[in-house]
Amino acid sequence: MEKLTRKEHDFSAKLRQKSVIENLRQYIAWQREARRSPAHPPLPALGPVSINLDLTTACNFKCPHCVDSGIINTGEDISLDVIRDSVDTLAAKGLLSVILIGGGEPTVHRDFEEIVRVVKAKGLQVGIATNGSRLERVASVAGILTEGDWLRLSLDAAREETFEKSHKPPAKVTLEKILSDAQAVKKLNSNISLGYSFVIVWDGIRYGNRELTPNLDDIPEAVVKAREYGFDYVSYKPCLLRLEGSGKESLFDPPDPGREEKVIQAIGKRLDQAEKLCAPPVKVLRSVNLQAMMEGNLHELKRQPVVCHSQFFRSVLAPAGIFHCPALRGVSAGRIGDKEGYRSAARFLETQASLERSVQSFDASRECSVVVCFYHHVNWWIEKFIQSSTPVTLIPEVEDNNFFL
Numbered sequence: 111m112e113k114l115t116r117k118e119h120d121f122s123a124k125l126r127q128k129s130v131i132e133n134l135r136q137y138i139a140w141q142r143e144a145r146r147s148p149a150h151p152p153l154p155a156l157g158p159v160s161i162n163l164d165l166t167t168a169c170n171f172k173c174p175h176c177v178d179s180g181i182i183n184t185g186e187d188i189s190l191d192v193i194r195d196s197v198d199t200l201a202a203k204g205l206l207s208v209i210l211i212g213g214g215e216p217t218v219h220r221d222f223e224e225i226v227r228v229v230k231a232k233g234l235q236v237g238i239a240t241n242g243s244r245l246e247r248v249a250s251v252a253g254i255l256t257e258g259d260w261l262r263l264s265l266d267a268a269r270e271e272t273f274e275k276s277h278k279p280p281a282k283v284t285l286e287k288i289l290s291d292a293q294a295v296k297k298l299n300s301n302i303s304l305g306y307s308f309v310i311v312w313d314g315i316r317y318g319n320r321e322l323t324p325n326l327d328d329i330p331e332a333v334v335k336a337r338e339y340g341f342d343y344v345s346y347k348p349c350l351l352r353l354e355g356s357g358k359e360s361l362f363d364p365p366d367p368g369r370e371e372k373v374i375q376a377i378g379k380r381l382d383q384a385e386k387l388c389a390p391p392v393k394v395l396r397s398v399n400l401q402a403m404m405e406g407n408l409h410e411l412k413r414q415p416v417v418c419h420s421q422f423f424r425s426v427l428a429p430a431g432i433f434h435c436p437a438l439r440g441v442s443a444g445r446i447g448d449k450e451g452y453r454s455a456a457r458f459l460e461t462q463a464s465l466e467r468s469v470q471s472f473d474a475s476r477e478c479s480v481v482v483c484f485y486h487h488v489n490w491w492i493e494k495f496i497q498s499s500t501p502v503t504l505i506p507e508v509e510d511n512n513f514f515l
């Protein structure tokens with residue numbers, strides 16, 4: 111049986127794990143039926159297997175590169191009651207994992223610890239993406255996290271000066287303090303997978319009228335820090351931009367092939383140095399879009415099938431509503447419900463009907479032609495399977511590592 115090891119970013123393999131493959135089979139069978147007959151049954155009443163849960167739009171950093179800068183600090187959040195009810199509803203519909211992220215900074219939500227308890231009490235996997243400024247709140251629930259749960263710090267720097275310019279944190283929050291706090295959390299519970307996230311900012315990127323601080327020279331040093339402070343991996347990804355007007359995420363837009371090549375060479379050199387400095391147990395990971403960028407395939411990831419199939423498997427529950435894709439957070443074309451849309455079984459069915467309309471009418475080939483899509487490969491894999499005549503029972507299962515979705 112195919113193994114998932116070293117397939118951190120392979121969603122089509124992840125959807126073929128024992129715990130999810132039945133959802134995949136039901137979805138493909140439904141798609142085939144829907145394409146055959148206008149009188150088809152409704153979309154299966156299975157919920158997302160994974161959600162991004164944006165607890166709040168509040169953030170205590172002022173990162174000049176923040177891809178979500180247009181939707182943060184709006185004063186909105188999701189209350190503990192709504193989260194408890196939504197997790198209850200979704201767990202009964204097959205939810206397996208919850209990523210606490212943003213938008214804003216999850217650890218500034220007043221009920222952060224209780225929310226982690228609510229998620230873990232349902233036996234779900236949890237991932238926490240944080241700026242690291244309030245790790246004492248993570249430490250107080252570290253004991254209930256289990257194998258496969260992760261804590262990922264958005265650091266994007268290995269030197270204090272770069273860190274300060276890239277995040278504009280509150281006084282007294284330093285990179286050194288965050289790294290020590292992270293190490294302490296890992297010591298409390300070694301089951302937690304500890305990640306050092308690094309958004310690569312190259313020379314000349316502008317956000318509005320601001321020029322961002324480049325951090326290429328910090329790329330190799332991040333591995334040194336990761337080793338020193340007990341991290342499990344460093345995850346590199348390219349800096350995304352939100353396009354003015356549509357608000358969609360993109361990269362290298364408008365395309366500028368001359369500049370692209372130089373940037374790729376400069377990043378490639380630092381990543382090679384990072385790989386050389388790396389030693390087990392620390393791993394160097396490259397995001398799907400970084401890998402595509404380095405291989406010159408970036409534009410392939412902007413070529414989507416008409417139907418975005420991933421929306422059936424993942425969604426974003428945010429203060430501004432439910433969105434069918436993280437890249438369309440806060441974008442009206444991606445909104446399938448309000449923030450209480452998973453609050454009860456009845457509300458779930460309404461949201462599912464809205465999702466069905468989105469699956470049928472959202473044209474990803476057009477709407478996402480600027481988005482460098484993380485789900486490009488899985489969407490094409492599913493599309494080709496739907497169009498084939500292979501019975502869904504023959505979809506090959508991968509070894510179930512309980513791999514985080």
Ligand SMILES: C[S@@+](CC[C@H](N)C(=O)[O-])C[C@H]1O[C@@H](n2cnc3c(N)ncnc32)[C@H](O)[C@@H]1O
Nearest residue numbers: 175176177212213214215239240241264349350
């Ligand atoms: C916006 S942050 C919010 C969650 C939390 N406050 C944090 O710091 O991780 C969510 C993720 O978006 C990433 N991010 C922010 N701006 C980005 C950009 N321009 N390009 C790529 N990723 C970005 C961050 O590194 C982080 O992993």
